[in-house]
Amino acid sequence: MAMHALSAGELLEVWEGGLTQVPAVRALSLLAAACPEASLDDLAALSIGQRDARLLEMRAGLFGPELAAVVICPGCHERLELTFSTAEMTSRSRPEAGTEISLSIAGFDITLRPPNSQDVIGLAGEAGQAEAPSLLLQQCLLSVEREGASVDSAQLPSEVVEAVTQRVVEADPLADIQMAIICPFCARGWHAAFDVVSFFWSEIEAWVWRILSDVHTLASAYGWCERDILALSPTRRQFYLDMVGA
Numbered sequence: 001m002a003m004h005a006l007s008a009g010e011l012l013e014v015w016e017g018g019l020t021q022v023p024a025v026r027a028l029s030l031l032a033a034a035c036p037e038a039s040l041d042d043l044a045a046l047s048i049g050q051r052d053a054r055l056l057e058m059r060a061g062l063f064g065p066e067l068a069a070v071v072i073c074p075g076c077h078e079r080l081e082l083t084f085s086t087a088e089m090t091s092r093s094r095p096e097a098g099t100e101i102s103l104s105i106a107g108f109d110i111t112l113r114p115p116n117s118q119d120v121i122g123l124a125g126e127a128g129q130a131e132a133p134s135l136l137l138q139q140c141l142l143s144v145e146r147e148g149a150s151v152d153s154a155q156l157p158s159e160v161v162e163a164v165t166q167r168v169v170e171a172d173p174l175a176d177i178q179m180a181i182i183c184p185f186c187a188r189g190w191h192a193a194f195d196v197v198s199f200f201w202s203e204i205e206a207w208v209w210r211i212l213s214d215v216h217t218l219a220s221a222y223g224w225c226e227r228d229i230l231a232l233s234p235t236r237r238q239f240y241l242d243m244v245g246a
């Protein structure tokens, strides 16, 4: 799936369209803009980990190979600025993550596939966040049998559901990124979940704010139109901003 680098104008369009979208749809809008040759159905069928591997690659192309995050230490409440490399994260991605998983636990023979965007979007309107993970799992079960006979998936004991969930995480590790953090001030260690879509989207929002203020400054100073200002290279845009003392 070849990805193309979005122009400033294209990224602004995705952002504007994404204002009214839920995060899972925003993720698809971003991928659709970067992969114009892929069908929306193919993109929606990518496992969440495969989706996020592509989003991280796309993000690296736009904002660079390192990502910076701020976390507050739960031990000493110091503010920590952390940098992570995109390549380090995507190296955990499994190319076969979209394929079926078969496992036998406690007498149950289960076949399922890792969740994809279609599943997540389908559940976005469902009430009760606490129920969403098990509903998501239900959607991904392809067959549940006990001694050769089909079993209603709602009858699965909770320890079996837990084991299945664990296998899905192992099969598609990028779908659940846990950053290992050690505080340099108090040496406390903990794991923090990293949500690729919300992180990338907040970076896009910050970028939009900067670029639209640049457009405002240059349009006010020179009378140029938005399209022409966006078409300038970042270097030349900065040159003119410096000239008008912005």
Ligand SMILES: [Zn+2]
Pocket (backbone or CB within 6 Å): 073, 074, 075, 076, 077, 078, 183, 184, 185, 186, 187, 188
């Ligand atoms: Zn600390």
